[in-house]
Amino acid sequence: MRHALPPCYSLEYNEPVTWWQSMEHVDKSRIIAPAWALWDAGMETEAGKVLYERIARKSRPVWAANILLLAYELISPVPEIGAVITFARFPQEWERIDGPTTKKAHFVFDNVRRVTLLSERGDQLFQHLCLLAENVAKVTYNAYGFAAPFDHDAGWWIAACAKGVVTAVADPDFTTQMWQTIANEEHITLESPTRCNPYCPTCHHWTLFSDIVLDH
Numbered sequence: 001m002r003h004a005l006p007p008c009y010s011l012e013y014n015e016p017v018t019w020w021q022s023m024e025h026v027d028k029s030r031i032i033a034p035a036w037a038l039w040d041a042g043m044e045t046e047a048g049k050v051l052y053e054r055i056a057r058k059s060r061p062v063w064a065a066n067i068l069l070l071a072y073e074l075i076s077p078v079p080e081i082g083a084v085i086t087f088a089r090f091p092q093e094w095e096r097i098d099g100p101t102t103k104k105a106h107f108v109f110d111n112v113r114r115v116t117l118l119s120e121r122g123d124q125l126f127q128h129l130c131l132l133a134e135n136v137a138k139v140t141y142n143a144y145g146f147a148a149p150f151d152h153d154a155g156w157w158i159a160a161c162a163k164g165v166v167t168a169v170a171d172p173d174f175t176t177q178m179w180q181t182i183a184n185e186e187h188i189t190l191e192s193p194t195r196c197n198p199y200c201p202t203c204h205h206w207t208l209f210s211d212i213v214l215d216h
């Protein structure tokens with residue numbers, strides 16, 4: 001079933017998401033199994049699309065941060081990446097530091113982007129981790145509802161960057177742990193796509209998502 005656009009949109013981060021339907025009657029393996037097949041077969045952004053589009057906006061920062069945190073634990077602390085996790089996972093703490101202004105929110109991305117550019121001659125794991133952090137910052141920024149959002153598909157790219165990380169780590173147990181974090185059922189609650197940000201132009205083109213709407 002296709003949802004109509006929500007009648008109004010608040011920029012309040014903790015606003016209740018009123019237009020999503022319960023997925024209690026949906027077997028989530030119908031979503032996760034095909035997503036795994038795509039992720040495993042090298043179509044990571046498609047896998048990311050299948051999952052991300054079913055995660056409520058208010059859950060997206062935490063979903064994204066948990067993926068980043070799993071990878072971040074493998075390396076020595078990098079303040080710019082740590083800041084992305086704080087931005088996504090602990091909004092109250094982040095707001096307390098300097099207020100949730102658009103400019104400040106954008107700095108979280110800008111700062112990690114600088115680290116990415118410096119990492120280009122570094123090792124593979126660190127490069128993928130930086131790209132992952134960039135996309136987590138983008139998803140969080142969009143979910144907060146700040147103006148001039150990042151690309152809608154930043155959330156899809158999280159799955160691709162995470163695949164880069166697990167490929168660099170080359171540990172089957174870590175791969176399993178990462179996939180379980182990406183495809184965490186707790187976050188998969190939407191039957192059909194919702195808006196990632198009130199200003200996102202892509203969100204208005206619902207036909208782009210027709211391939212992932214569930215049949216009943």
Ligand SMILES: [Zn+2]
Nearest residue numbers: 152196200203
């Ligand atoms: Zn969007």
